[in-house]
Amino acid sequence: ISAYVPGVRNGDRITLRQLAGMRSGLFPYTADADFVHDLLSDPYRSFTPRGVLAYGMKHKNTFKPGAQFQYSNSNLVLLGLVIEKVTGQRLDRVIHERVLRPAGLRNTLFPTGAEFPEPHAHGYTDQTLSGETEDSTDWNPSWAWAAGAMISDLHDLRRWAKVVATGELLSPKTQAQRLKTQPTGFPGLSYGLGIFDANGWIGHNGSLPGYETVTVYLPAQKATMVIMINTDSLSGGQEPSTLLARAVTGIATPDHVYDGSATQGRNTP
Template identity: 75%
Template sequence: MRRTPSRRLFAAALLVASVLAPMAATPATAVHATGVDRYDKDDCPPDGLGPELTARLDNAIEDVRRQAGIPGVVVGLWMPGKGSYVRATGVADTATRRPMTTDLFMRIGSETKTFTVTALLKLVDDRRIRLDDPISAYIDGVPDGDRITLRHLAEMRSGLFPYSADPDFAHDLLSDPSRSFTPQEVLAYGFKHTNTFAPGENFQYSNSNLVLLGLVIEKVSGLGVADFMHKRVLRPAHLRRTLLPANAEFPEPHAHGYTNQTLSGAIEDSTDWNPSWAWTAGAMISDLSDLRRWAEIVATGTLLRPETQRERLKTLPTGFPGTSYGLGIFETGGWIGHNGSIPGYESVTVYLPSQKATLVLLLNTDVSHEGQEPSTLLARAITGIVTPDNVYDGAVPPR
């Protein structure tokens, strides 16, 4: 069965199985690059998690990578008082066979939402906006905008049709992946559809919500969202290798990304595709070291007032078993954070408060395997070994 691209392109839609062509296995290697060593809050024993547990993780990761056809993956696991596990395995470039390393920049897809909502919540802390303000107070032309609040947008309960699920959008993007889209252009694809439910009535993952929040941030702050995010989120968090690109820029070194979200359904190199269409819903770039730091910051609310963080963590059912969603953040199996996917790349950045553990995954493919995201398969396998009472058992489709 051939998958229609618009069914997967950043939309919460049924995924059809598809596998990358078989690749030669590359043994897992521990790579301690400058990006990882920069982190200055390391209370994990330097000798790792011990030979037995390390071997189990090595084998589990390699099994998933081979079965799902994942070209390369970076894994970072930190468990204070127990140890750490940092590995890069596979290849960053299938043409040259350049190995994956832990210092690579990667596209992080919908993990962008944690940064966008944090920026929005900084404005809440500044008392410049309120979560229960209607979107119509800031942006004109939103269907049912008088009833849809900023809270509804951040918790994916607005009822706005996701522009990235529109067939015309998928065709236009995939016909010219280098094209630059404005926020208004992508929203128009969604706004031509009837809202799917009344505000607050249900959960539906929609990138339209987060693009609107990006516009709110710009309207209220008077700054471009990338500038505001750098000033109020990235710099205070000491994230020096995280950015919201203006176009197809991609700092070196980075991994090549591989996707089958193409008009033909064939796998293509999507490394230099322009992510402008995803903007504040999914266009950001980061690396292992920064995401390690960010996982704890976003889950514990370091940058926010305690009362604002409490609002963020009020998660509601999603309809996906074991997963609830708050304000730009989810909880699954006790892990708090977000996953991400953009053509060619997937990621997971989560934090387990009960053990103060952090897990970061970075993959250079988004090709699903037997209907499941490859990042979910890896996260489930890893947590099943190291935190069997807290298994990452799935998350909202990150598209």
């Protein structure tokens, strides 16, 4: 990563593959207490990629590169900066031209501000300074940037689930590399390059304050599952989208019960 972005702790030893596979050892900026306070005290403010990275860079790395798995949004923000440097374009343009357009995702966007196309559901979160549930619909998602500041609808996610799991936009060789999953330490869940395998279900989950998704595809049965809900308030310490996905697959695909979350928690504690 140091060849693209200076100032990353141990950056001369952390590879792009380790960033994509969540094995860099970089401290997740969303776990920094100052970041949490700054976000929740003014959730309408705008963050920059380098600004959010600074919160994580205050901390020592949590392990040596490649030693283990730890989900860290710092990894994805850094990869976003790499994309901008290599292409010479803003990340939102690259995603639109190279991902959304060729995949036919007409109702999906990478917001450049706090825009939220109508119609949309209101989102509710208890990730607040008071701990009380609040309406987070218009909170600014800029703090997530390349780590998940995207907006979509049910039909596009249904299309995307198969596209990403089967590698429609990639060469077979590249997709094979992406699907080389490794253990995460969580039962039934292995992680590749920005994608997971949860007992046969290939894809990813997502969470912002007030909203959660699970978008996965089961090649063994050519089945697609998309869950979109408008709360991220934990239930029994678990993400509600994970609980719903587990319940659905327990009935629909009992031999392949979804029982994993790549984040194993929420984007902000």
